[in-house]
Structures are given as structure tokens and as C-alpha cells.
Amino acid sequence: MSENNIAPHAGHHIKLSDDSLQKTTTTLNLGPTHPATHGVFQNILEIDGERVMSAEPTVGYIHRAFEKIAERRPFSQIQPLTDRLNYCSSQINNIGWQTTVEKLVGIQVPKRVDYLRVIIMELARIADHVVCNSVVGVDTGALTGFTYVFQYRELIYEIYEEICGSRLTTNIGRFGGFERNFTEVAWTKLNRFMEIFPKGWLEFEKLLNRNRIFMERCLGAGPITAERALNYSFTGPNLRAAGVDYDVRVASPYCSYEDFKFDIPVGTTGDVYDRFMVRNGEIWESMNIIRQAMDKVKELDPNVYHADVPEFYLPEKKDVYTKMEALIYHFKIVMGETNILPGEIYHAVEGGNGELGFYLISDGGRTPYRLHFRRPCFIYYQAFPEIIAGGLLSDAIITMSSMNMIAGELDG
Amino acid sequence: MTNEHLKNRLTEKFGETLSGFEETYGMLTAIVPAAMNLKVMQFLYDDEALKFRFLTDIAAVHYPDRKGEELCVVYHLHNLMDNVRIRLKAYIPIDQPDIFTATALFSGANWMERETYDYFGVNFVGHPDLRRILNVDEMDYFPMRKEYPMEDPSRVDKDDEMFGRGGSF
Amino acid sequence: MGEGFFATTLDKLVGLGRKNSIWPLPFATSCCGIEFMATMGANYDLARFGSERMGFTPRQCDLLMVMGTIAKKMAPVVKQVYLQMAEPRWVIAVGACACSGGIFDSYSVLQGIDQIIPVDVYVPGCPPRPEAILDGVMRIQDLIGQESLRRRGSDQYKALLESYGIQ
Numbered sequence: 001m002s003e004n005n006i007a008p009h010a011g012h013h014i015k016l017s018d019d020s021l022q023k024t025t026t027t028l029n030l031g032p033t034h035p036a037t038h039g040v041f042q043n044i045l046e047i048d049g050e051r052v053m054s055a056e057p058t059v060g061y062i063h064r065a066f067e068k069i070a071e072r073r074p075f076s077q078i079q080p081l082t083d084r085l086n087y088c089s090s091q092i093n094n095i096g097w098q099t100t101v102e103k104l105v106g107i108q109v110p111k112r113v114d115y116l117r118v119i120i121m122e123l124a125r126i127a128d129h130v131v132c133n134s135v136v137g138v139d140t141g142a143l144t145g146f147t148y149v150f151q152y153r154e155l156i157y158e159i160y161e162e163i164c165g166s167r168l169t170t171n172i173g174r175f176g177g178f179e180r181n182f183t184e185v186a187w188t189k190l191n192r193f194m195e196i197f198p199k200g201w202l203e204f205e206k207l208l209n210r211n212r213i214f215m216e217r218c219l220g221a222g223p224i225t226a227e228r229a230l231n232y233s234f235t236g237p238n239l240r241a242a243g244v245d246y247d248v249r250v251a252s253p254y255c256s257y258e259d260f261k262f263d264i265p266v267g268t269t270g271d272v273y274d275r276f277m278v279r280n281g282e283i284w285e286s287m288n289i290i291r292q293a294m295d296k297v298k299e300l301d302p303n304v305y306h307a308d309v310p311e312f313y314l315p316e317k318k319d320v321y322t323k324m325e326a327l328i329y330h331f332k333i334v335m336g337e338t339n340i341l342p343g344e345i346y347h348a349v350e351g352g353n354g355e356l357g358f359y360l361i362s363d364g365g366r367t368p369y370r371l372h373f374r375r376p377c378f379i380y381y382q383a384f385p386e387i388i389a390g391g392l393l394s395d396a397i398i399t400m401s402s403m404n405m406i407a408g409e410l411d412g
Numbered sequence: 413m414t415n416e417h418l419k420n421r422l423t424e425k426f427g428e429t430l431s432g433f434e435e436t437y438g439m440l441t442a443i444v445p446a447a448m449n450l451k452v453m454q455f456l457y458d459d460e461a462l463k464f465r466f467l468t469d470i471a472a473v474h475y476p477d478r479k480g481e482e483l484c485v486v487y488h489l490h491n492l493m494d495n496v497r498i499r500l501k502a503y504i505p506i507d508q509p510d511i512f513t514a515t516a517l518f519s520g521a522n523w524m525e526r527e528t529y530d531y532f533g534v535n536f537v538g539h540p541d542l543r544r545i546l547n548v549d550e551m552d553y554f555p556m557r558k559e560y561p562m563e564d565p566s567r568v569d570k571d572d573e574m575f576g577r578g579g580s581f
Numbered sequence: 582m583g584e585g586f587f588a589t590t591l592d593k594l595v596g597l598g599r600k601n602s603i604w605p606l607p608f609a610t611s612c613c614g615i616e617f618m619a620t621m622g623a624n625y626d627l628a629r630f631g632s633e634r635m636g637f638t639p640r641q642c643d644l645l646m647v648m649g650t651i652a653k654k655m656a657p658v659v660k661q662v663y664l665q666m667a668e669p670r671w672v673i674a675v676g677a678c679a680c681s682g683g684i685f686d687s688y689s690v691l692q693g694i695d696q697i698i699p700v701d702v703y704v705p706g707c708p709p710r711p712e713a714i715l716d717g718v719m720r721i722q723d724l725i726g727q728e729s730l731r732r733r734g735s736d737q738y739k740a741l742l743e744s745y746g747i748q
Binding site for chain 3: 032033034035038039040060061062063064065068069080081083084087088090131147150151153154157167168169407408411
């Protein structure tokens, strides 16, 4: 047990200067601006021919100091910050923040809000995996998949636009529910998406899944064992590709995920092909969950879209103009003068990359005392040098894109 | 395995050295003396009934009012088999913020501790490569400490009065 | 004396050629990069403006599209990429973060790339819609079409670069 726990790559990075006589490797600087690194992070590689001997990653090129900013913002103003963490699936971050604060304060949301949130989160997960898998295709040379599949992402954007007005970084939902009910047009667009997308995704899968060139390229590239993955605190599709079926939606359900039946796709070797297939499987499971949620929502009262919490949820405009308490609540919420109960909470949701955790300490004021984001991308990127050591340079590139490095979540 | 059982196992092994047991929102929290953080985590890792073999997160908090104990390093551990979480807190003084590193036990602690060092200046004794990770290398202060402002103090293009801070209001 | 008849129509001809064949260098750092990917896709299609080939090397590109937040750690890299580009070169700052720091008024974010390099067009938005990015590219096309051939050697331009510390 313990002999595997010493971080093997630490201190093993070859750091010889170019005039040293013992140096047998070439130093190659990959990044921070590079077409294949989808995001800004740098790797200094020591390569021997085509084989990567060691790597030293440098991150922080997009460090925006979220945690410091969050100490100065009222709780509802932190939601747009959470958008910008994993910006490919920003809705999951938003709803994760809302559920954290609701748990801290003790707000119970109605079932319909939970099911609508599940629909939004699973759409975000589909969007994130679509980007990741098509980019793995691009890095192996299959550019067609990317151009075709991005059209489906446009359909998802249209659904978000109908509900909250924005496409990518949506700031969707408020504490207690949604800012407006889903309109007829939104349901029409959602139904159309659910009809069209399976056919389109099946086309993409037929292009790559059992394609001999793709398989030979990706099988065995960048593997990681389950023990090393757990020791590195991996979560999400990267951990599931290594064989461990840990999913926060099942382990600690939030937003009524316990009412849904879905499978967790799991791989065996944790290589690029397994990660690709796990994400494909998760897209089909997400569509399954969305269908179940749409059926469940049909049975509930269609006018319910938020909880009755006047201290956190903006009252209706007609009440603000006529009633005194509504005016006061409106003022307090907009100016951020609502005091949150003191307390300490750690709440995690299953983001596109794994367990996205919010560690929130409130001291009873209008802003958090400390807010720490447990960012899955940051935590699993430290395993990257160990994963690519000994492999080819081109395998290092596709390993990087298959691990779905989102720079916003990496640096935060 | 309930939190009650977990608390009993910890007190029977470590006695009075662990304190501050609280259960907030379903998670047990315990305050551990800084010198014993590795012993407690190793016990939680090795014990066949407790099996806390997954490190979820390491963070730190700055309490400028607690003299002698200003920085608090917080470890979140998770037992994946029985699905139980635990939070360990270790308080250290700000003039000598030393605490043992967890990298020997969890490889994932490497960058988590570098981030905590970068933000707060916590010195993890025994860390293989303790240097800044997110901020620029030349930065000479630890920005997340409470005495430092959020904004860059040398910027000239923004009028602080308009942002509701400083100015003459 | 003015530029003369042949010189002005040559300007227009060269401008027409240049503006319809811009090769952009997408310097995508964060969320605006994803909206740029949507702009490149089939729905909004940047390629019909002549930007079919996205060059990732500064030596071959005309337009530096900075999309996303630039942190102070990244600033020297942006400046280096700008210096490696050959004249004539244009810069478009896409997104609120590249224009002025955006919502991140913190110690680690550069409050707008115009602190380090001269910018021609600013596209606000967080992230800007693909139509807005296309509008920004069209403004650049207008600028390119009307630019005089002697601009890059003029004293005004040299003074502009001097003010940024670029020789």
C-alpha cells in the first residue's frame, strides 16, 4: 500500500541545463499558447526522440482570484463568478452554488424546481462532453466531427437563451428556483433537441467509436490505474475510465437525483479510448435522465418555478410597486444586504469534470468569510506528468485533450 | 458507520488531543493539533473499519483575530466505500506557519498544498516542491490573507468612488 | 500635395485585397474562446469573411484576436506574440476581460490588454454573441480597407508604438 503513495514524478523532472554533458534529452516548451492545448497552461517537456521522459506543468496563466473576489461580493453576485469556472458546463456550477447556499440557509425547493434543474444540468453535461469528445477527434485529425457536432451545441444554447437570455455563461436560476418559468417555446426547443440529437450523436459515434485508425491511436495512450487515480484524488469521467464508479449524483444525491434511474459507464484501463467511451456513455445516460425528468415534470403543477423564500428570491414587480414588504425585500436582495446565517458547509455536485465542491464559511454577514472551490480539473492535472512519462509526444497531446482541461477551472 | 461511531473511534485512539467535535450539515468536524495531522490521517487511512482513503480537498482560512492560531488548514477526507466524509482542522500561528505535508500519503495533496502556500503562506514541511503555483513567481506577499485588498492597488484607470469604495463619500 | 490619383486607388485596391483575406490568430484563453469556436462553426461561419485558415503562429497572421481574460502572468506572453507578428497587424480585443478586465477587478488580472499592446477594435460582451464578434471583424475590415499604405511608417504610428515600449 504505502510504496505506491510517494508522488513519483516529484523531483524526477530532468532539470539539466543545455550545456550539461549528462543531458540526453531535448527540452521542448509546449504552451502556454498552443493550438492543441485548449486553454492556457504550459508544459516543459524533456523528450528523447519522440518519447516524453518527464514533464513540468506550469499553471496560473488565467488566475483570476475567484476566491478573493468572492469574499467581497454578496451571495447572489457570486453566481456569475461560478459561471466562469468550468465554462463549458457553467449551468452545473450555477446550480451547485445555489444548492450550497440553500443547504446552508435551509431552503426547501419544490420538486418541480429540482426536476427542471436536473434537465438544465444534464444539458450542460451533454454540452461539455460534446466539446471534449469532438476536440479529442480534432486532435487525432478527425476535424469533421467537430464541425457537425457543434450544431447540436447551438441547439442547447438556444434552449438556454429561451430560459435565461444568455448562451454560454448563463447565470441561470436564483436561490429558491428559476427567475422565470420555462416558456412553451423552451419546451418546444427541448423536445426538438431530444428528437434530433440522438441521431446526430449516433453519426458521430459511428465515425469514431469502432474506427480502426482512431482505436489504434487512442488505445493504450495515457493510461492510469485505479489506485493511482484514487491517490491523486481524481473524480469524474477520468476516474470512471480507470474503473472506479464514484459519481456524486449517486453517492450524495442533490436536486432529487435519487428519483432517477441511470447507469454509470465505467472503463478499465483509464486510457484515452476509455475516457472517450465513458463520456459517450454519459451523454446517452444524460439523455435518459432528461427524458425521465420531462415525464416527471408533466405530472406536476406547471406554475411552480420557485420556492417561497422572500428573503432570497425577488418578489414580483407588481408587488414591489404596491406592497411595503415586497419593496423592502427587493431592495435588500438587489443591494446585497441580506445577511446569511453563520455556518460552515462543504457541498459537492457532479460537474462535467468531476466532484465540484464548494467550501463555504459564512460569518453572518452579507458576503462569505471564506469560499473555496474544489476544482476537479486542478486536482487531476497534477497527475499529467506521471501519465505521459514514457509515452510518445503525440500521445501526450491527445491525453491532454481527453482529460478535458478547462483553463478557467484549472486556475480559478 | 455513523458520525457518533467515528467520533468514538477517534477519541478512543487519540483521547483529549482531538477537540472541537461538531456535526455540521451531516459532516463530522474535528480540530487536530498541527503536529498530529499526519498521525490522525494515517490512522484514518490504515484502519480497516474507517478507510478514509480519498483526499477531497485541502484549504486554509485566515482568522486574524485568533492570536496565535491565525491560519487554519482544513482537510476534507472521504471514505468512498461507506460514503462518509470527515473534516479535520489544524490551527497554526501566522509567524511560524509550519505543518507536515500529506504528500507521502496522498499524491493529490501536492498541488493542493502548493495552492494553500501560494494563497496563505502555509509552510508544508517535507513538501517536494513548495513554490507558487497560481500567482506570478515574483509576488512577495500572500494575497488571500485578510489584510490585503482584492484590487490591484497600483491601477489608475478605475475610479474607486464609482465602485463604492474609497473616494469622498 | 495629396497622395495623387494612382496612390489613392492603389490604397483602395490593396485595402480590398487585405480586408477580404484576413488570417486571424485566435488567442483564446477562456470563455470567449468557446464563443469563438461557435463563431467558427457552421452557424455563424467566420470563414465567409476570408478567415478560412486560422493560423496559430504569429509569423503568418494578420489579426490578433485576444479572447478571454489576460492575467498578469500571461501579459508577457501576449506582448511576445504581438512582437512576433509582422506588419501590417491589427488587434481585436474580444470580450469584457480583454477590453478592460471585465468582472475581475482583482490583483492578478490585467485590466485590459490595451495596457500592453495597441488595440484597434474592442468587442464588449461577456461573452459577446457570435454576431458581435462578426461585427468586430467587419469593423476591422472597414479599418483595413481604409488604411493608407504609408500608415505603418508614419511618425504617428511610431509614436503610438513608443508609448507602449515597442520598437
